[in-house]
Amino acid sequence: MNKATKAAVTEICSQYGNDRGNMMDILRAVQERLGGIYGETIDIIAESVSAPRVEVESTASFYSFLSGKPTGEVVIRLCNDVIDKMYRVDRVAAAFSEELGIGFGETTADGKITLEWTPCIGMCDQAPAALVNDEVMTRLSTDHARDIVASLKSGREYYKLPHELGDGNNAHKLVHSMVVNHIRRPGAVIFADFQPGAGLANALGMTPVEVIRCMKIARLRGRGGAGFPTGLKWEFTHTADGERKFVICNADEGEPGTFKDRVILTERADLLFEGMTIAGYAVGSDAGVLYLRGEYTYLRRHLERILGERREAGLLGENVRGKKGFDFDIRIQMGAGAYICGEETALISSCEGLRGDPKNRPPFPAQKGFLGEPTVVNNVETLCCAARIMEKGAAWFSQFGTKGSAGTKLLSVCGDCDRPGVYEVNFGTKLSEVLEMAEAADPAAVQVSGPSGEMVAPGDFDRAISFDDLATGGSIMVFNSKRDLLGIVAEFMDFFIDESCGYCTPCRVGNVLLKERLDKIRSGQGCPEDLDYLQALGETVKTASRCGLGQTSPNPILTTLANFRQLYEALVKPATGELLATFDLESALSEAKAIAQHD
Amino acid sequence: MSLLDIDDRLLKLVELIDFDKSPIDDIKSFSGPVDIGLIEGGCSNEENVHVLQEFRKHCKILISIGDCATMGGIPAMRNNIPLKECLDEAYINGPSVHNPGGLTPNDPDIPLLLNKVFPVHEVVKIDYHLPGCPPPADAIWEALVALLTDKPVTLPYELLKYD
Numbered sequence: 001m002n003k004a005t006k007a008a009v010t011e012i013c014s015q016y017g018n019d020r021g022n023m024m025d026i027l028r029a030v031q032e033r034l035g036g037i038y039g040e041t042i043d044i045i046a047e048s049v050s051a052p053r054v055e056v057e058s059t060a061s062f063y064s065f066l067s068g069k070p071t072g073e074v075v076i077r078l079c080n081d082v083i084d085k086m087y088r089v090d091r092v093a094a095a096f097s098e099e100l101g102i103g104f105g106e107t108t109a110d111g112k113i114t115l116e117w118t119p120c121i122g123m124c125d126q127a128p129a130a131l132v133n134d135e136v137m138t139r140l141s142t143d144h145a146r147d148i149v150a151s152l153k154s155g156r157e158y159y160k161l162p163h164e165l166g167d168g169n170n171a172h173k174l175v176h177s178m179v180v181n182h183i184r185r186p187g188a189v190i191f192a193d194f195q196p197g198a199g200l201a202n203a204l205g206m207t208p209v210e211v212i213r214c215m216k217i218a219r220l221r222g223r224g225g226a227g228f229p230t231g232l233k234w235e236f237t238h239t240a241d242g243e244r245k246f247v248i249c250n251a252d253e254g255e256p257g258t259f260k261d262r263v264i265l266t267e268r269a270d271l272l273f274e275g276m277t278i279a280g281y282a283v284g285s286d287a288g289v290l291y292l293r294g295e296y297t298y299l300r301r302h303l304e305r306i307l308g309e310r311r312e313a314g315l316l317g318e319n320v321r322g323k324k325g326f327d328f329d330i331r332i333q334m335g336a337g338a339y340i341c342g343e344e345t346a347l348i349s350s351c352e353g354l355r356g357d358p359k360n361r362p363p364f365p366a367q368k369g370f371l372g373e374p375t376v377v378n379n380v381e382t383l384c385c386a387a388r389i390m391e392k393g394a395a396w397f398s399q400f401g402t403k404g405s406a407g408t409k410l411l412s413v414c415g416d417c418d419r420p421g422v423y424e425v426n427f428g429t430k431l432s433e434v435l436e437m438a439e440a441a442d443p444a445a446v447q448v449s450g451p452s453g454e455m456v457a458p459g460d461f462d463r464a465i466s467f468d469d470l471a472t473g474g475s476i477m478v479f480n481s482k483r484d485l486l487g488i489v490a491e492f493m494d495f496f497i498d499e500s501c502g503y504c505t506p507c508r509v510g511n512v513l514l515k516e517r518l519d520k521i522r523s524g525q526g527c528p529e530d531l532d533y534l535q536a537l538g539e540t541v542k543t544a545s546r547c548g549l550g551q552t553s554p555n556p557i558l559t560t561l562a563n564f565r566q567l568y569e570a571l572v573k574p575a576t577g578e579l580l581a582t583f584d585l586e587s588a589l590s591e592a593k594a595i596a597q598h599d
Numbered sequence: 600m601s602l603l604d605i606d607d608r609l610l611k612l613v614e615l616i617d618f619d620k621s622p623i624d625d626i627k628s629f630s631g632p633v634d635i636g637l638i639e640g641g642c643s644n645e646e647n648v649h650v651l652q653e654f655r656k657h658c659k660i661l662i663s664i665g666d667c668a669t670m671g672g673i674p675a676m677r678n679n680i681p682l683k684e685c686l687d688e689a690y691i692n693g694p695s696v697h698n699p700g701g702l703t704p705n706d707p708d709i710p711l712l713l714n715k716v717f718p719v720h721e722v723v724k725i726d727y728h729l730p731g732c733p734p735p736a737d738a739i740w741e742a743l744v745a746l747l748t749d750k751p752v753t754l755p756y757e758l759l760k761y762d
Contacts, residue, residue, distance in 0.1 A: 529724075575724070578655035583722045585648055588713045591682040596705035 001040045008033055009041055013048035020049040021371075023059050023353025027066050028294075028336055036067045055354075062355040062501075063336035064118065065294045072107045074152055077118040077131040081256045082491045083414050083477060089128035095145035113152060119339060119495055120256035121295040124414035124477070125182045125421050134297040136179050137163065169266045174301040181263050182421025185437060187408040188400065189388050190381065190424050196270045197315050199390035203278045204323045208238060211282040215386060218394035219406040223381035224250060224342075225449055225473035226548075227405075230382055236366035237283040240374035245285035247276050248370060248377045250347055252293045254339040255450035256495065257475035260410035261380040263422045265292075265299050268384060269306045273330060275383030277320060278390050280328040283376050288330035291347050294337045303332060339499040343548050344377040346501070357501050358547035381410055381474070401427030405466035413438040415478035431470060432461040435478065444481035445564065448472050451492035452552035455485070457563040486522055486567055489556040493518060496553035507550030510541035514557055525581045526572040535561060601665065602637065604736035612740075615747050619657075629657040635746060636660070638725075641667045641674050642717040646710035655723040660746060663719045664739065666732040671716045678715040686712075727752060731761060 012029045016022040026045060030037055037045075037060040046053040060066050078084075078093055093104070096115055100108055107114040123129035126138035132148065163178040165171040170179050183191060203211050216231035237245060249272065253261040264272060276288040292300065307330055310316045318327045338356045340346045345359035348370050369375025378386075385407055389397045398406040405427035414420040417440035425434065435443050446456045449472035456463065456470070463470045479488065493515040502508045517534055520526050538554030538561075545551050561568060575581045600622070605612065618624045619633045636658030642651060654661055666672040677685050690696060690703045719725055727746075729738055738758040745752045 578652040578723050579648075580721065580723060583717070585645070588648075588715075588717070589645060589711050591714045592711035595683055595686060595703060596711060 005034065006040075006044060009044045010048055013045060018048050018050070020051040020055070021353050023049070023051075023056070024333065024336060024350060026353075027056075027060050027063075028334055031066050031336075035073065036070045038068050038070075058355050059353065063294075063338050065337035070107065070111065072112045072114040074112065074133055075114045075116060075131075076148075077116045077121070078104075079119070079121045079123065079127065079129050079131075080117045081120040081124065081495070082488050083120075083124040083257060084127040084129065085491070086415065086483070087127040089140075091142055092128050092130075092140045092145050095142035096149065099146050099149035113149075118295075118337065119498065120254065120258075122253055122259040122262045122293075123179065124257050124259060125412065126180055127414070131295060136177055136298055138178055138180070169302060172302060174305055175266065175299060177298050179262070179266075179298075181266060183263060183267070183424075184413075184419055184421040185423040185425065187424030187426070189397065189408045190264065190268060190271070190384050190410055192388075194268065194271045194274075194387075194391075196274065196310065196313065197321065199274050199387040200277055200281075200315060200321055203281055203390045204321055204326070208282045208284060211278060211390065212238060214389055214394045215282075218385075218389045218397040219404075220382065220385055220389060220397070221405065221467060222379055223385065223409065223473070224379035225255075225453075225471060227467040227471055230378065230386065233366060233378070234279060234282045234376060236364070237285075237374045237376045240367050242374040244287070244371075244373050245283050246370045246373060246375040247279045247283065247285045247288040248344075248347065248351065248375055249276050249288065249290045249380060249383055250342065250344060250377055251296070251380050252291055252335050252342040252347055253296075253380070254293060254342045255452065255473055255475050256492075257412065257414055257447065257450050257477040258473060259412045259414075260422050260474045262296060262299075264380050264384060264410070265296065265303065269303055270310070271384045271387050272380055273306065273310055274315070275378075275385070275387035276330055277316065277328050278386055279376055279378065279383060281320075281323075281326055283374070285376070286327045286329070288328065289351055289370070290330060290332045291341070291351060292332055292334055293341075294335045297334060300332060300334065307332075339495075340501050340547075340549055346547065347377065348375065355501070357503055358549075360546070379473075402464070402466050402468075404468045409465055409472070410474050411465070411472070411476050412474050413476045413478065416440060416442065416480035416483070417478045425465065427466045428464050430462050430464050431456065431476075434465065434476060435461065438476075438478065440478045440480075442480040442482075443478050444483070445479045445485055447475070447477040447479070447488075447556075450475035450477075451495055451556055452548075453555060454559040455489070455556065455563055456559075460563070485560065485564055486518070486571075489560050490515065490518055490522065492556035493553075496549065500549060500553070504544075504546040504550065506541045506544035507546070507553060510537060510545075510550070511553050513537060514541070514554060518557060520582060521568060521571050524571060526568075527575050527581055528569075528572050530572060531561065531565075531568055534558075601639070601733035601736070602739060604733065605740045606736070608736075608740055612743065615744075620653075629653060631657070633658045634660065635662065635743070637662050637664050638719050639664045639668050641671045642713065642719050642722045643674055644710040644712045648713070648722060651719060651723045660726045661723070662727040662729060662742065663725045664729045665734055666730060668719050669728045669730050670718045672732070675716040675718075682712060682714055730759070 013026055016026050042056050046056045061068055102108055102115055104115050104117050123138050128140045129138045166178055166180040168181050169175055170177045212231050212234045220230040221227040251261055280288055314321055316329050320326045320328050333351050335341050341350045341356040343358050346356040350356040365375045365377050401407050408424050408426055411423045417438040419439045448454050448456050448470050497511045500507045517530055521530055534557050538558045541554045542551050620626045620629050636654040663669050686703045691701055735758055738754055741754055742752050
């Protein structure tokens with residue numbers, strides 16, 4: 001390593017205050033500057049921030065956007081989630097491979113371009129999609145792939161790649177992206193017009209306890225999927241003892257098939273920041289963190305601009321909106337490609353500059369969260385609802401939806417439908433109505449709430465989107481009758497195997513065993529007992545795993561076993577003879593026969 | 600052979616059962632249908648496979664006994680090494696080997712080794728597993744008595760913990 005490189009790393013560390021709490025920012029900056037974090041670089045970072053080497057290395061090796069070996073100046077990450085595969089990302093991948101002369105996970109000989117796979121990047125409504133460094137390229141064809149490579153080879157900057165700009169703020173010069181919003185159905189809560197400060201003004205006219213009571217009266221529940229009552233969460237944090245309190249917005253939208261937060265961040269960031277500020281006032285916090293997934297880096301400058309505007313307008317900073325004693329500001333913490341960081345305790349670990357490992361609960365974040373202090377972690381959409389409740393009132397909000405599920409819900413619909421995109425519907429809307437809106441001609445199965453949710457069969461399409469029936473974080477993936485459903489289940493299991501943090505055995509090992517048995521059944525070698533095995537093991541993994549990932553990862557198998565059992569039953573057959581169908585004596589003897597030279 | 604650990608209870612057992620094919624009475628092949636078959640050891644060669652087939656064919660209930668049968672055990676340590684390397688080490692390259700001809704035994708009468716050692720439930724269906732190295736005599740006793748008296752096999756935790 002030469003002196004200049006050393007100096008660069010030291011400088012990056014000091015730029016972030018040589019503070020190990022800023023490890024994510026340091027590592028992202030080093031990655032960007034040097035194209036990888038390995039060897040002596042790790043020693044220099046460890047020394048600069050006074051952390052053990054192993055702490056730096058374990059964080060650096062955890063995130064998929066940080067690389068333990070040199071990568072090219074440009075990294076092309078092609079999205080390989082199930083929807084992109086339906087849109088034939090394999091052909092696009094072959095075109096990239098051919099033009100670059102390298103396989104996936106490899107870098108061109110001149111060290112310029114690296115080609116990689118990545119899980120869902122939140123563009124399922126415009127698949128196939130890829131990240132070219134931070135730039136999002138959507139609706140890729142093989143022609144696009146060839147154009148992109150030609151353009152990169154001719155030495156043009158990747159961000160000047162030719163493309164048409166998307167609608168709304170996507171075309172703003174600070175976003176400058178070809179991403180399209182696809183807001184198919186705007187509703188009253190999220191996508192209605194919004195005047196910055198309108199909700200905050202009302203909130204600051206009340207006491208924090210009154211604001212919390214408003215959330216309770218509005219019956220607002222978390223939009224991430226679990227549906228915890230927001231007012232209660234705020235109250236816990238409000239009453240918890242701590243030197244400081246924090247508000248974190250979970251914008252690590254990683255559940256495959258979910259892209260609603262992308263659209264909120266693009267078009268209603270003001271509403272979100274207003275919600276965070278209101279949460280800050282309610283719980284007594286002076287600092288908010290927006291944890292933005294690494295895949296959405298292209299939105300960062302746009303979000304920073306809006307934060308800047310809010311500071312200038314007095315909606316952030318000291319004495320917010322002239323309210324004496326209420327100081328609140330928001331910073332953006334970038335993630336670096338890890339699905340598990342959408343789990344709130346893993347997200348907090350990541351904010352603290354650590355591996356994105358979930359923490360043991362209790363204590364819950366409301367008592368001991370970020371830096372050990374009481375912390376509210378809310379979904380993007382939840383905070384937007386909170387801002388709107390303060391603007392228009394709890395009664396106005398709870399007129400939408402059902403008794404147990406007040407308000408509207410954003411759905412991101414994708415897959416086999418003619419109008420993929422974001423739909424804001426009232427809670428209580430039937431799945432069949434959603435499918436009709438999205439113009440799904442031949443829906444044979446619908447995955448609700450992403451791989452961790454439920455695969456719903458046509459007989460259940462009249463079920464309603466709500467916390468009491470079909471609870472969802474927003475992902476709706478539609479599959480037509482020609483799709484290989486068990487193949488899709490296998491894809492989902494592969495996803496969980498990749499994204500498991502590895503901390504607890506049920507999740508790390510159990511998901512692999514589930515996938516192996518599923519593969520056995522899919523290859524036609526399964527017996528009826530294998531279905532009982534999948535059921536029993538799936539339940540064990542759900543019960544015994546440490547965090548939400550393992551507690552939901554068997555769902556693709558368990559929900560298809562329940563709702564599409566006939567698919568499995570058509571594939572299994574009782575073993576004939578004494579040997580198991582999976583045991584093949586001939587292949588088990590192959591090596592010995594070759595050695596003994598028997599026939 | 601850990602069955603012998605049940606000591607004098609063996610005499611009580613004999614009152615409940617007849618031995619068919621077993622090392623205790625030295626009967627080599629099954630004489631008819633049998634209620635319970637006990638299997639120890641992993642499945643490592645083609646003869647083991649045939650023995651397992653015979654057991655499955657004749658026994659209503661099969662129990663794998665001990666860690667080699669339930670998970671391959673010590674012999675399965677060879678599973679990470681190609682078979683040829685194992686045989687070469689044993690018959691050609693090992694420090695104490697004297698084998699001027701350099702041949703690996705290949706007489707057709709010697710059963711061929713499998714590419715790896717299998718736990719027996721990967722070869723035939725096994726109804727019950729008794730883990731342990733060896734499993735405690737009480738575990739074997741409790742399991743057999745439960746099966747022979749048509750009661751559910753519920754072993755207390757103490758008989759299944761190994762720390």
